[in-house]
Amino acid sequence: MTQAWNATVTQTGAQVTARNAAWNGGLATGGSTTFGVMGSFTAGNPAPTGFALNGTTCGGDDPGDPGGPSGVLAQTHTAGRVVTAGQTVQYSWPGIYFEGRFRGTGVGLVFDDAANDYDVAVDGQVVATLVKPGTTTRWIDGLAAGEHSVRLVKRTESPWSASAFGGLVAAAGGAILDRPAARTRQVEFIGDSLTVGYGNTSGTRDCTGDQVTRTTNTDLSFGALTARELDADYQVNAYSGIGMVRNYNGGSPGVSYGTYYDRALLHVDGDVWDRPATWRPQLVVVDLGTNDFSTPINSGEPWTDASLAAAYRATYVAFLEKLRARYGAGTTIVVVGTSLFGDKARQVVGDRNAAGDAKVRYWHLDDAGLDLLGCHWHYSVADDRLIADRLGDYVATLGIDW
Structure with missing residues (x-):
């Protein structure tokens, strides 16, 4: 066993006993409570074959397939690419978030993640930043009694591993409430x-x-900020150092953004995200090209300037065709360009427009006023805010049918 909640759990051989935690108090006739345990499967921990309550065997009824979400997906509105693994969900992409509701003075969040950082917001205000929480239940408590909203967001990227979230746990005397509804608007951000x-x-x-x-x-990137201003659910499917055909400084030859785009778990070769029919964004914003062209071509790379530009153009056009086939004719696709590669991005948009796809649009990211005070000359939070404002103004001109 790795953890338990709302019960004191012991194990002797293959028998696991859960006793009422002292803080729960007594259980009135007709009342109910919940508890849970998490463990690992080994020869000494086989799948459960029996269950008893106060010594009385309880077989229960098999409800069959309920036909709806369970576990984390039943508790929370989940945005981002996740894979169900028992009562948890696993994920790799940055910016994935979970939104739930509860009644009480606190809530527990169940983790199995020793690599990433998370922000927790209650009633719209960030109340905790969790740094590499590990395998644990982290509690947010001391809240005023009543109904609350909670939002958990993955701040960091971890393409080399899978993280897991096990859902919400009510504090003593509280309850997890129905999850909030998904937003009508959806935006997907693709980039580096x-x-x-x-x-x-x-x-x-x-x-x-x-x-x-x-x-x-x-959660403070220009994509997340833009989406929140639009009151849209969003995905940030971005991977540092990656390019459309050439990665930063020619690194990791043989892979590119297209290698990973279809995956939910980035480190699993051949993984394919089981995209729900409910994910069909009205807007997709693609910003790829910085890593392709920001460093000189090294000796031994299979490119000339001309062949790199040609490969970028052809691969980008094919990627946009893939997005169009996936999301349908109603989705607006915005291709972002900068002074570094804007002319090449414009060619890609021109090719798609010439093929009859008028909903592929070009947006030039104006870098005027950016301080680039993020690590290694990346955007700062102030830059992300400025870009989000400019992108939001542009999106407002597109006439998107939300």
């Missing part, structure tokens, strides 16, 4: 470290690897 929010809270350009992680906050 500039879209991630890489080191955006740093305030200095010189950062160690650990400092980059600790100061990255995808």
